[in-house]
Amino acid sequence: MANFLFYAFAFFTVATAAGVVASKNAVNAAMCLLLSLVGVAGLFVALNAYLLAFLLLLVYAGAIVALFLFIVMLLDMKETESRGFGKLSLAAIILAAGLLVTGLSTLVTRGHLDTGNPALTPALGTDIKLYSYQLFTTYLLPVQVMGFLLLIAMLGVIVLSKRWEGSDDVT
Amino acid sequence: MFDFFFQLHPVIQGLAKGLAVIMVIFPIAGACSMAERKVAAWIQDRPGPNRAIVPWVAWIPFFGKFLQRLGIFHVMADGGKMLFKEDSLPGHVNKFYFILAPIVAMIPALTTVTAVPFGAYFDSAGKVITLGLAPLDIGMLAVFAVSSLGVYSAILAGWASNSKYPFLGSVRASAQLISYELSMTLAVLPVFLWVNAPGLPGTMSFGRVVEFQSQPGFLGGMWFGFLMPLSAFIFLVALFAETNRQPFDTVESESDLVGSFHTEYGAFKWGLFFVAEYSHMIVGSGVFMLLFGGGWNPLPWVSLAMAVDWLGAILPFAHAPLFVGVLSIAIFLGKTLAMIFFFMWVRWTLPRFRYDQVMKIGWQKMLPLSIANLLFYAIAIAVLQK
Numbered sequence: 325m326a327n328f329l330f331y332a333f334a335f336f337t338v339a340t341a342a343g344v345v346a347s348k349n350a351v352n353a354a355m356c357l358l359l360s361l362v363g364v365a366g367l368f369v370a371l372n373a374y375l376l377a378f379l380l381l382l383v384y385a386g387a388i389v390a391l392f393l394f395i396v397m398l399l400d401m402k403e404t405e406s407r408g409f410g411k412l413s414l415a416a417i418i419l420a421a422g423l424l425v426t427g428l429s430t431l432v433t434r435g436h437l438d439t440g441n442p443a444l445t446p447a448l449g450t451d452i453k454l455y456s457y458q459l460f461t462t463y464l465l466p467v468q469v470m471g472f473l474l475l476i477a478m479l480g481v482i483v484l485s486k487r488w489e490g491s492d493d494v495t
Numbered sequence: 496m497f498d499f500f501f502q503l504h505p506v507i508q509g510l511a512k513g514l515a516v517i518m519v520i521f522p523i524a525g526a527c528s529m530a531e532r533k534v535a536a537w538i539q540d541r542p543g544p545n546r547a548i549v550p551w552v553a554w555i556p557f558f559g560k561f562l563q564r565l566g567i568f569h570v571m572a573d574g575g576k577m578l579f580k581e582d583s584l585p586g587h588v589n590k591f592y593f594i595l596a597p598i599v600a601m602i603p604a605l606t607t608v609t610a611v612p613f614g615a616y617f618d619s620a621g622k623v624i625t626l627g628l629a630p631l632d633i634g635m636l637a638v639f640a641v642s643s644l645g646v647y648s649a650i651l652a653g654w655a656s657n658s659k660y661p662f663l664g665s666v667r668a669s670a671q672l673i674s675y676e677l678s679m680t681l682a683v684l685p686v687f688l689w690v691n692a693p694g695l696p697g698t699m700s701f702g703r704v705v706e707f708q709s710q711p712g713f714l715g716g717m718w719f720g721f722l723m724p725l726s727a728f729i730f731l732v733a734l735f736a737e738t739n740r741q742p743f744d745t746v747e748s749e750s751d752l753v754g755s756f757h758t759e760y761g762a763f764k765w766g767l768f769f770v771a772e773y774s775h776m777i778v779g780s781g782v783f784m785l786l787f788g789g790g791w792n793p794l795p796w797v798s799l800a801m802a803v804d805w806l807g808a809i810l811p812f813a814h815a816p817l818f819v820g821v822l823s824i825a826i827f828l829g830k831t832l833a834m835i836f837f838f839m840w841v842r843w844t845l846p847r848f849r850y851d852q853v854m855k856i857g858w859q860k861m862l863p864l865s866i867a868n869l870l871f872y873a874i875a876i877a878v879l880q881k
Contacts, residue, residue: 351592351654358647374633378640386643387673390650394669397654397662452633453697 329370337363350396354389361385375452512628516608524773527835529570534839544569580762585656588759592655597760597767600648603641604774610637611781612701614791614824615799616816623800625702626820635687635699638782639680642737645775646672648768649739649746653756664755667850668746672737674857679733681865682726685872686719686786692880701782705790709798716796720787725868727787729861734779736857738772740838742845745853780834781827788830791823799823 340363343356361384368377409417459467500508529544536543544566552559552568562568584590611634612627631637646669653665690707691697708718720727736743747755757768784790792798803822806813813819848856 355651374631375636378633378636381640382636382643386640386646387676390643390646390669390673393647393650393654394666397650398666451697452699453691456697 330367333363333366333370336360337367351393354392354396357392358385358389361389375455509628513609516628517605520605520608520774520777521770523777523832524770525570525574527773527776528573528769529566530836531839531842532569533566534836535843538840538843547572574766577763577766582762582764585759587657589655589657592651593759594764596648596652596655596756597764597771599651600645600768600771601774603645603648604771604778606641607638607778608774610634610641610701611778611785612705612790613781613827614820615702615705616820616823617800617803617814618816623702623706625705626824627701630702631700633699634701635683635782635786638778639676642775642778643672643676645771648771649756652760652768656756656759658759660752660754661756661758664746664752664758668739668756671739671743671746671853671857674854675733675736675743675861678729678857678861678865679737681862681869682729682733683786684869685723685726685876688873688876689719689722689880701785701790704786705792708789709792709800711798713796716798718787718789718792718795720789721795723787723868723872725864726872727783729865729868730783730787732856732861734783735838735841736853738775738779738838740776741842742848743853744847745850748847750847776835776838777831780831780838784827784830784834788834791827793826799826 337360340356340360344353344360347353347356361380365377365380365385368374368380500511503511533543542564545564547566547568548559548563549568549571552562584593609628610631612625612630614626615623616626618624629637649668649672650665653661653663653668656662686704687699690703695703704719708716710716714722735741739746747757749755752758757765760768789795793802799819799822803813803819806822810818
C-alpha cells in the first residue's frame with residue numbers, strides 16, 4: 325500500500341511539474357505548480373512527516389501560488405509563443421544538464437541514496453516539540469540566516485516600490 | 496450493538512463516517528440559507544419567507560400553518576429550483592476552469608471537516624476520547640492549510656468568467672484572504688503556547704485545547720475566550736474576513752461588483768459556491784468554539800464530565816458512552832449554530848467596509864495587534880508556567 329502510494333504521488337508530482345514547464349498558458353502553469361506541491365505534500369505524508377506536509381500546503385499552496393496566480397492575472401499574460409533557442413540559452417541548457425548529471429552520478433556513486441538503517445535515523449519531524457527544539461538549538465544559525473535573507477528581500481522590495489519624492493522616473 | 500460496524504473494512508468504516516458527517520453538514524448549510532433570510536427578516540422587523548407550503552401539510556390544523564410561517568418549505572423550494580434550473584454555460588468563459596471552480600470550492604470546504612473533532616465520550620477508565628473523522632495531532636495546522644486552498648475557487652471563478660466585475664472580485668479575494676490569514680495564524684498561537692505546557696508532548700490538536708478548558712479550578716475551567724480575549728477577537732475578525740462575510744464582504748459585494756466571482760454562475764454551480772461558503776462558516780464557527788468557547792463543555796467552569804455526573808443523579812443511563820457522545824455533539828452543535836447566528840447578526844449590524852479600509856485594517860491594525868498579543872502572552876505564559 326505504502327509503495328503504491330509512493331509511486332502514485334511521485335508520478336503525479338513529476339507529471340504536473342512537467343506540466344508547469346510545458347504549458348504555454350501561465351494560469352495552467354500555476355495550477356500545475358499547485359498540483360505538484362500537493363503531490364509533494366502527499367509524499368511527505370507517506371513519510372509520516374505530517375508537519376512538513378501541512379506547512380508546505382499552508383505556505384506554498386495556500387499563499388505563494390495564490391500570489392503567483394494573482395500576479396499572472398493582474399498582468400494579463402497572453403499565451404507565449406515559443407521562440408527558438410539562442411546561443412546563450414543553448415549554452416545554459418548544456419551547462420545545467422552537465423551539472424545535473426554530475427550531481428546525480430556523485431549521489432549514486434558515493435552511496436548517498438543507499439537506504440540507511442531507519443532505526444538510526446532520528447524522527448525529528450513527527451513530534452512538533454522535538455522539531456521546534458531542533459530548530460532553536462541545532463539549526464538556529466540557518467534559521468537566523470534565512471530570516472535575514474527574507475528581511476533583506478523585503479527591504480529591497482520596499483526600496484524598489486516606494487515612490488521617492490523628487491525622482492523623475494516615477495510619476 | 497455496533498459490533499457489526501467495527502468488523503467492516505477500515506476503508507468502508509471511514510467512508511461511512513465521512514458520509515454521515517457530510518449528511519449533517521449539507522442540511523445545516525441549507526438550513527443556514529433559510530435562517531439567514533429569517534434572521535434578516537426579524538432584525539428588519541418583517542415576517543420574512545412565510546408562503547411556500549406542501550399541500551398535504553397545509554391540511555394539518557395549526558401545525559401546518561406554523562411550519563408555513565416558519566418558512567421551512569422555502570429551503571426545499573430553493574433546493575428544487577437550483578436543481579431544475581437550466582445550467583447555463585456562457586459562451587465567453589474559459590470552460591474548463593469555469594466548471595472546475597465550484598468543484599474546487601467544495602473540496603476544501605468539506606475536507607476541513609475531517610480535522611475538526613465534534614464531541615467526546617469517556618471510556619470505562621474515565622479517559623476522554625474525542626469524536627471526529629481524523630484525530631490529527633496537528634489539527635489546527637491541517638485546518639489552516641486546507642482552508643487556505645479555498646481561495647483558488649474565487650480566483651479561478653473570477654478569472655474564468657472573463658468579464659470585469661468577477662475578475663475584480665477574484666483579485667480582491669486573493670489579496671484579502673492572504674492578508675487576514677497572517678493575523679489569524681498569529682492569533683491562535685498563544686492558545687497553543689499555553690496548551691503545550693512543559694512536560695507534555697507537543698501537539699496542535701483540538702482535543703488537547705478542549706481538555707485544557709475542562710480542568711478543575713478557576714484558571715483551569717476558564718474558556719480561552721476569557722483567558723485570551725484579544726486573541727479571540729482577532730481570530731473572530733479574521734474569520735469574518737476569511738469567510739467573506741459582512742463587514743468584510745468586499746469580495747462579493749453586490750452593490751459595486753454585482754455579485755463578483757459568481758456573477759456569471761447560475762443554478763447548481765452557483766449553489767455549490769453557496770454551500771461551500773456556509774460550510775466554511777460552520778467549520779470556522781466550530782473551530783472558534785473549540786479554541787475559545789470551551790468545545791463541548793456546556794458552560795464556563797462546568798466541564799462535560801461534571802455535567803454528566805449531575806445528570807447521573809437524575810438519569811440512570813447518563814454515564815453510557817452513547818449518551819455522553821450524543822450530549823457532547825448536541826452541545827457543540829448548539830454552540831456552533833449560536834455562532835452562526837452571531838455571523839448573521841453582525842451582517843445586519845455593521846455596514847460593509849470599503850476595500851481600502853479592509854486592507855488597512857488587515858495590515859496596519861490587525862497584524863501589529865496580533866504580534867503584540869503574541870509577545871505579551873509568550874512572556875506571560877513563560878512566567879506562569881515556570
